[in-house]
Amino acid sequence: MAEKTWVRMVTAQTPTNIAVIKYWGKRDETLILPVNDSISVTLDPAHLCTTTTVAVSPSFDQDRMWLNGKEISLSGGRYQNCLREIRARACEVEDKEKGIKIAKKDWEKLHLHVASYNNFPTAAGLASSAAGFACLVFALAKLMNAKEDNSELSAIARQGSGSACRSLFGGFVKWIMGKAEDGSDSLAVQLVDEKHWDELVIIIAVVSSRQKETSSTTGMRDSVETSLLLQHRAKEVVPKRIKQMEEAIKNRDFGSFAQLSCADSNQFHAVCLDTCPPIFYMNGTSHRQVKFLVSSDMGI
Numbered sequence: 001m002a003e004k005t006w007v008r009m010v011t012a013q014t015p016t017n018i019a020v021i022k023y024w025g026k027r028d029e030t031l032i033l034p035v036n037d038s039i040s041v042t043l044d045p046a047h048l049c050t051t052t053t054v055a056v057s058p059s060f061d062q063d064r065m066w067l068n069g070k071e072i073s074l075s076g077g078r079y080q081n082c083l084r085e086i087r088a089r090a091c092e093v094e095d096k097e098k099g100i101k102i103a104k105k106d107w108e109k110l111h112l113h114v115a116s117y118n119n120f121p122t123a124a125g126l127a128s129s130a131a132g133f134a135c136l137v138f139a140l141a142k143l144m145n146a147k148e149d150n151s152e153l154s155a156i157a158r159q160g161s162g163s164a165c166r167s168l169f170g171g172f173v174k175w176i177m178g179k180a181e182d183g184s185d186s187l188a189v190q191l192v193d194e195k196h197w198d199e200l201v202i203i204i205a206v207v208s209s210r211q212k213e214t215s216s217t218t219g220m221r222d223s224v225e226t227s228l229l230l231q232h233r234a235k236e237v238v239p240k241r242i243k244q245m246e247e248a249i250k251n252r253d254f255g256s257f258a259q260l261s262c263a264d265s266n267q268f269h270a271v272c273l274d275t276c277p278p279i280f281y282m283n284g285t286s287h288r289q290v291k292f293l294v295s296s297d298m299g300i
């Protein structure tokens with residue numbers, strides 16, 4: 001007779017976030033530590049989001065993951081780092097109804113299956129890695145009954161993709177770059193929740209759903225190696241802008257908020273052009289949109 005088996009599953013949903021003061025450049029590639037603080041706004045989960053189901057069962061013989069219905073490899077360092085960090089924080093789980101009891105030490109031997117869906121284009125510049133890794137880490141933490149709060153979980157999601165640390169919170173979120181070499185103080189904090197500025201409407205105009213030619217990871221590595229503008233931006237420009245942006249958000253000052261967001265986005269694209277070889281993320285449609293916004297009365 002077959003041995004009695006079981007499956008424990010958790011499903012989570014996490015929205016993507018859009019940076020208004022951008023993260024571009026790492027000081028540590030493995031731990032994913034940035035060269036500057038960044039601030040983002042988390043979108044409404046009803047729109048752009050990732051849904052991830054994680055499952056554990058004694059009948060699984062290896063860790064496996066499916067992204068948008070296709071199996072992907074979990075052998076990459078980023079997935080391995082997240083899985084290792086969460087497993088190290090796993091606690092005992094008891095589900096009396098289903099007769100499941102998992103001791104803390106059992107988590108090392110048990111394997112996981114992960115199925116994740118993005119309801120928006122993947123790897124196209126809409127921060128799928130942010131929603132994806134935040135959702136993975138959050139769902140695993142719930143599955144394994146980890147006791148860490150969202151800021152502590154953000155430091156793990158950060159090791160999957162830098163921008164992911166900011167998707168663990170709603171509203172406006174700051175990723176504090178931190179100073180420690182081990183990355184322990186590089187984490188996200190919520191500045192204000194989603195109710196603080198609920199008349200703010202964000203319109204996402206998708207100008208292309210194709211995969212970007214240069215991934216953020218590769219692009220920012222090249223910028224760190226070759227762009228002098230990036231050094232100036234990280235040291236001189238962003239620290240001042242972060243303070244001004246925090247003030248604008250606190251006071252719901254749309255004029256300052258829009259001016260700072262546009263200036264920061266333009267400087268990010270300028271750093272891309274200052275990179276060798278240059279990186280082009282904007283296309284003709286994006287340029288026409290910027291022209292249109294500048295010529296219309298946006299309160300900027």
Ligand SMILES: Nc1ncnc2c1ncn2[C@@H]1O[C@H](COP(=O)(O)OP(=O)(O)OP(=O)(O)O)[C@@H](O)[C@H]1O
Pocket residue numbers: 050067116117118121122123124125126127128129130131132133136163215216217
């Ligand atoms: N739902 C998900 N779960 C786990 N990993 C994901 C998920 N979605 C995307 N990823 C990972 O993120 C990678 C895409 O990241 P990348 O930074 O290139 O694009 P992006 O995040 O969509 O765009 P950008 O960073 O410019 O906003 C994918 O190749 C995959 O490895």
Ligand SMILES: C[C@@](O)(CCOP(=O)(O)OP(=O)(O)O)CC(=O)O
Pocket residue numbers: 018019021022023024032038127129130160161162163164216217218
């Ligand atoms: C332009 C950005 O969206 C870049 C995001 O880069 P990623 O977080 O995707 O990069 P990795 O840390 O290498 O995974 C700006 C931002 O979100 O702050």
